[in-house]
Amino acid sequence: MNEVRFFLVAGEMSGDTHGAELMVSLTNQCDFGVRFGGLGGPQMAALAHDGDLSDWIADAAVVGLWEVLKKYGYFKERFRETLAAIALYEPDVVVLIDYPGFNLRLAKALKKAGYAGKIAYYISPQVWAWNKRRIPVMAEVLDLMICIFPFEKALYEDSGLKTEFAGHPLVDELQAVPKEERSAGLLGLFPGSREREVSKLFPLMLDAAERLLGQHEGLQVEAAAANDRMAVLMGSMARERGVPVSIAVGQAHGLMQRATVGVVASGTATLEAAWFGMPYCLVYKVAWSTYLIAKALVKIEFLGIVNILARREVVQELIQHEATPEALQQCLGQLLNDRPRRENLSTELREVCGLLGEGGTHDRAASALLGLVRNDD
Numbered sequence: 001m002n003e004v005r006f007f008l009v010a011g012e013m014s015g016d017t018h019g020a021e022l023m024v025s026l027t028n029q030c031d032f033g034v035r036f037g038g039l040g041g042p043q044m045a046a047l048a049h050d051g052d053l054s055d056w057i058a059d060a061a062v063v064g065l066w067e068v069l070k071k072y073g074y075f076k077e078r079f080r081e082t083l084a085a086i087a088l089y090e091p092d093v094v095v096l097i098d099y100p101g102f103n104l105r106l107a108k109a110l111k112k113a114g115y116a117g118k119i120a121y122y123i124s125p126q127v128w129a130w131n132k133r134r135i136p137v138m139a140e141v142l143d144l145m146i147c148i149f150p151f152e153k154a155l156y157e158d159s160g161l162k163t164e165f166a167g168h169p170l171v172d173e174l175q176a177v178p179k180e181e182r183s184a185g186l187l188g189l190f191p192g193s194r195e196r197e198v199s200k201l202f203p204l205m206l207d208a209a210e211r212l213l214g215q216h217e218g219l220q221v222e223a224a225a226a227n228d229r230m231a232v233l234m235g236s237m238a239r240e241r242g243v244p245v246s247i248a249v250g251q252a253h254g255l256m257q258r259a260t261v262g263v264v265a266s267g268t269a270t271l272e273a274a275w276f277g278m279p280y281c282l283v284y285k286v287a288w289s290t291y292l293i294a295k296a297l298v299k300i301e302f303l304g305i306v307n308i309l310a311r312r313e314v315v316q317e318l319i320q321h322e323a324t325p326e327a328l329q330q331c332l333g334q335l336l337n338d339r340p341r342r343e344n345l346s347t348e349l350r351e352v353c354g355l356l357g358e359g360g361t362h363d364r365a366a367s368a369l370l371g372l373v374r375n376d377d
Contacts, residue, residue, distance in 0.1 A: 007037045017043060107119050208332060274349040
């Protein structure tokens with residue numbers, strides 16, 4: 001074999017990052033040449049041959065059902081074009097990176113069309129949370145699942161789908177973060193990265209912080225903003241309420257290491273906070289219609305991935321109607337007042353994160369993908 005051809009499909013910025021790292025690992029490990037095509041973002045496009053991989057992230061990375069419906073015509077056309085591109089490119093392996101709404105349909109369509117190569121999925125969609133019945137269907141159309149959480153491996157293997165646990169890519173990223181010392185009397189606020197969640201959660205965090213400032217002399221409050229636009233929005237909210245808070249952009253990891261305690265919006269940041277051992281409370285609050293739909297679909301006991309990994313409540317979750325200034329004040333106040341409690345929680349968080357592997361996620365994923373090709377020789 002002179003060359004291995006991979007066709008990768010990622011539809012979000014995080015997928016572009018993971019896809020680019022995977023491409024580097026594949027290039028480094030492949031002994032007989034590798035070529036990349038597909039759909040991704042700027043990082044992936046920069047690593048592919050000219051014109052073989054399109055940057056579509058700006059149009060593909062939409063959030064919410066309504067936004068997807070508004071662009072239905074666009075996605076339908078791109079779906080048709082992608083099937084045609086794969087038929088023309090004739091890849092040895094199609095690698096689907098997260099982005100389940102598009103990618104799971106693509107896998108089924110490829111199988112139905114008689115695609116002769118292998119189909120692999122990297123970064124498992126969280127069907128274990130919202131629709132386990134899709135797992136047997138995935139087993140019929142996929143040749144390999146590469147998952148990033150340890151409990152996912154058994155779920156997929158039970159359906160007969162070849163599965164590899166590569167570890168979590170966040171481990172590699174966070175291992176490279178410069179170390180900082182934890183401070184005394186510092187409250188960290190992490191309201192999320194999207195305007196909708198910031199608008200819902202940051203006022204709640206500010207109200208709780210104001211209450212705590214009245215109880216804890218010398219307490220300082222810092223907030224992490226995802227970008228300059230969010231920093232302006234958060235600054236306006238803080239001034240309106242008269243809460244003294246320092247807001248910084250791009251400093252979340254540093255604040256997670258320095259904060260005595262914190263409050264974190266549900267999402268990837270909860271795992272990052274756990275990695276750095278920051279004692280925290282999790283909050284989640286969305287429109288009631290969204291919450292009721294999610295509650296009907298999601299079939300898991302906990303929302304936070306730390307609690308899911310531990311299979312028990314390590315971190316207190318304040319969800320929807322439970323997410324009040326009073327409840328958040330009580331949760332954070334207990335941690336501020338009880339040092340042994342904080343230290344025990346910090347230890348537990350780090351132990352849970354130990355389940356995510358030791359790094360080298362993309363290298364292991366690349367090895368598994370190349371194994372598909374070698375086994376087919």
